Amino acid sequence: MNSAANPPSSTPETGEHKHVGLDAIAEAAGVSKATASRALRNPDSVSAGSLAKVRRALAILGVDSGTRETPPRQMIALVRPTVAPGNVDPYARLFELLTSKVFAQGIAAVHVEAAVERADALAESLLGPHGSKPHVQGAIVLGGGAAGELAAKLAERDLPQIRVSNARHSDGISRIVLDATDGIATAVQHLVHLGHRRIGLVVLRDSAAAVRIAGFRKSIAQVLHIPATRDQAPVVEAAGGTMAGVAAAEELLGQQCSAVIACAPSLSFGILEAAGRARLDVPRDLSLLTVGDMPDADVIAPPLSQVSYDWEAIAVSALNEVRAMMADPGAEVAIDYSVTPDLVLRASAVPPQRR
Template identity: 70%
Template sequence: MNEQETSGPTSGGQPPEHRHVRLAEIAGTAGVSKATASRALRDPESVSPASLAKVRQALAILGAAGHSPETRGTGQRAEPGTEVPMIALIKPAVSAGNVDPYSRLAEILTNRMFGLRIAVVHIEAVAERNEALAETILGDEHGGPTVSGAVVVGGGAAGALAGILAERGLPLIRISNARHDDGISRIYLDATGGIDTAVAHLVHLGHRRIGLAVLRDSAAPARIAGFRRSMAGILHIPATRDQAPVVEAAGGTMAGVAAAEELIDLRCTAVIACAPSLSFGLLEAAQRLRLDVPRDLSLLTVGDVPDADVVEPPLSQVVYDWAMVAQSAIDEIRAMIAAGRQRVHVDYTVDPDLVLRASAVPPQRR
């Protein structure tokens, strides 16, 4: 099969609206075969939704967004001069050994924006590269890639990059579980409220010795304070370090194992884990100590854990409605882009829901 380009010659000697991109470039960027890329361009319904999303993302990255599959095989064509809006989806880079707690949210955001004919550029924020990333995102006088707005998920380096972009006037909205008075529009994921829910449920089951495992990050102080408030209010205890044990851990499953072992040593009958690595670390630590989850130790996770319903045992969670969060973020960023300089500041809170599975049961003697 001859390699194709995403745009053909133009009439009247006029330059094409978008640069020529070869099929091999699209396939390589998307991580699919040339045959799959070709089918996605010619007949979007002939490939899987996941492959189609990858090809659409590759077209946006390569600067050929105007020739995305939405305008092919459907009887529709982009109007001359019409630009496909491009939004940067920014997350912090995830280090080796860690699990991305926002992977499901990012997937939903990507799929929904493509469904709305919005090109998405995925950016992994790294502190040392943020200035260069900002230049790439904003473009320059030489015609570099330019986005219309950004959705920033998570904190750390992504939060720092959001600050740089906001200072330079880019419409953006943050989705994070840390609240900052930085003037940036945000959807605040109230992990503290999630901890309240987790504590109340475990106490309802009969647990009194409950521990908290949190990552050592900017959200940790608020989570710890919320946990101790909940323990004091629900159990009517002082909720000191001894009575409401907390372990802060670095990222990675092994750090989660160490945190779990410490809480088990403190005779906790239940643990609330605030990150996927901590949940998996606790499961591994329990296995090493020949403890059964949940018979010997109950586990309740605050936040999203990939495949929580298929691990053994299936994990009870306090988790957000990611579909609702994603749609809200998309609606808000589109409104900001449309409003230009008159855009309205957005700041509201999303509370998580309790999803009960098999990892939390009434306490039993060890």
């Protein structure tokens, strides 16, 4: 875990950071030592983005405009599940935005990567012993799995929190649901509009898979006016990771799909890999559309069409909701609403070609 405290109100001079090395500041900011040095000595000599990174690094390292540590007035835990090697974090952009917005409001952001085997220890570190005042005053929990396990433990201690995930549960925890079902329906409609009639779906094997599969088959049935059986609406449930996407794509290609909808970034990368192995061109031989956030989707070859969320609006909503809970911890109003993604067209989906 690490925390970000209030940004310094004025630009510190070099001598004010004798207890924090330039190497540490540069590493925390993600900039070079030279850039960090210039930002400290002459803020006007670096870009606004670099200056903001250095100032944030100083706050993370607990340094204010003098030489003393500045304890934050409030702390919010930002929780996300640990991402396995080879997988892509679908909440990376939202996590980054939340960090910036929490920081901008003068609150400390405590970053937590949740793992199931560490849930008890993490809860203890965030809440302290029973009967004591919690170390954090609220939490925003992204995703399910291990993050959901930790959210449940935080809820046992009545910590104000809101979850952002792709599945709805009747656990009493306030949540913003990322409704991929509507996103899948949008993807189906777009691909059918392009002329595709053989569309496959690849989903992660998780708690949201059944709902997504049902939504996909319902959309296929409504748009194509067919029964949408397993043969007519092929679906593959895959484990996380690029190689799982490769195997799923090979299976759907074997079923003569001309277009594939992928419900995770790692699966989309796997589909691109599988197409390359089969010497198929995307999108000429296989159209691909991703449901969910796809990092750098606009610079991948080809630029990937996707059904994505307005992460800026979600970050604002989540932070506003948890701050309202923190201001009135005795209120028993549970927030529960869905966010529907929008279609972003690029170059990975075109009318079907004969192959």
